[in-house]
Amino acid sequence: MTKQTQWETEVIAELELLEKVSQKRAIVTTKEINSPFVIRDGQKLLNLASNNYLGLSNDIRLKNAAFMAIDKYGVGSGASRLMTGNHPLYDKVESRLIQWKRAEAALVLNSGYTANVGIISALMKRDDIVFSDKLNHASIIDGIVLSRAKLQRYRHRDIYHLEALLMKAPKDKRKLIVTDTVFSMDGDIADLEGIVRLKEKYNAMLMVDEAHASGVYGKGGQGYSYHVNLQDKVDIQMGTFSKAFGTYGAYVVAKKWIIDYLINCMRGLIYTTALPPSVLATIERAIEIVEEENEKRIILQQHAQHFRNMLINYGFDTCKSESQIVPIIIGENSKTLSFAKRLQEEGIAAIAVRPPTVPDNKARVRFAITATHQKKQLDWALEKIIQVGKELEVI
Ligand SMILES: *Cc1c(COP(=O)(O)O)cnc(C)c1O
Secondary structure (H helix, E strand, C coil): CCCCCCCHHHHHHHHHHHHHHHCCCCCCCEEEEECCCEECCCEEECCCCCCCCCHHHHHHHHHHHHHHHHHHHHCCCCCCCCCHHHHHHHHHHHHHHHHHHHEEEEEEEEHHHHHHHHHHHHHCCCCEEEEEEECCCCCHHHHHHHHHHEEECCCCCCHHHHHHHHHHHCCCCCEEEEEEEEECCCECCCCHHHHHHHHHHCEEEEEECCCCCCCCCCCCCEEEEEHHCCCCHHEEEECCCCCCCCCCCCCEECCCCHHHHHHHHHHHHHCEECCCCCHHHHHHHHHHHHHHHHHHHHHHHHHHHHHHHHHHHCCCCCCCCCCCCCEEEECCHHHHHHHHHHHHHCCCCCEEECCCCCCCEEEEEEEECCCCCCCCCCCCHHHHHHHHHHHHHCC
């Protein structure tokens, strides 16, 4: 046996510490069999842990779009978009995006993570100021850190705090306010109207992350900004194709000068290989389906509302959830893990979310409802959740 280096010893100690406070993570293999079911550890589970909100990841129309594109174009794109990787399908998808969003310009990007990191770090510089909701997605924080701009975090959904910070900022600095619209761990929604008012008052730009709202909100699934008819007040709308769209990739829509600048300065666009043509083909088809199938969004909201109301009636703390993401706050890490484990034994896949993803003592089990769930499946799950809740003295 080779001797452990100091480095290795330290890292192992760190991992052991995580284990001790029930924060150690492991990757568990889960296979989707047919939304909303998955197989994990050989067991069939009702999936209450997927962001595949409209059940599109297994949709035959998207599968066929991918098959056809692979047959015609192969599996890889070969280069970055600025080299030779800009397949004609990019033009088709981006034209469609512009139409769908009624926007001036659009870009398809490789993932939501690279989109946030790349957009913010390209647009913001040292000396600029970014105002960011405390519960924004990690990729937003990483983008701000990489940009070297000054980070001003405001309390979650607290526009009074945001205004206090804006008021203190020097008038001549460039200011960007960034917020998720639907928050991924709490399922609550930003006060976009309030933020827009402040953005105008303090001459800031506004960027929204619609990862969990794209496909879910708005008459054609264009996102929460459209749902509240504020899309024209938002300078940069970012969203993903990896959740409700059932495929992969991300987008940004904005004024042409912003998109032109990103093409020239966004490293996460310039220095990465373009998406495979098959993925672009599925995105193109998914936008079409998402735009048309409004009834799925209605079913999704009805399901979510029923599920949430039942949990609240039984005494669970569902935070301020208003969306298809419904958490129940447990508090302690170990109890949260036990809760998720007991649910798995009962046939339900749900995620235990612990710090640092959420604040200390706010560990929770996070449920995600989809349009492919049937009401009777949700009622069956609710019964189990209530049973486990009593068993573990959460309610
Ligand atoms: C999932 C998510 C992302 C990252 O998107 P990917 O396509 O999975 O990389 C970014 N922002 C938010 C709010 C998300 O929930």
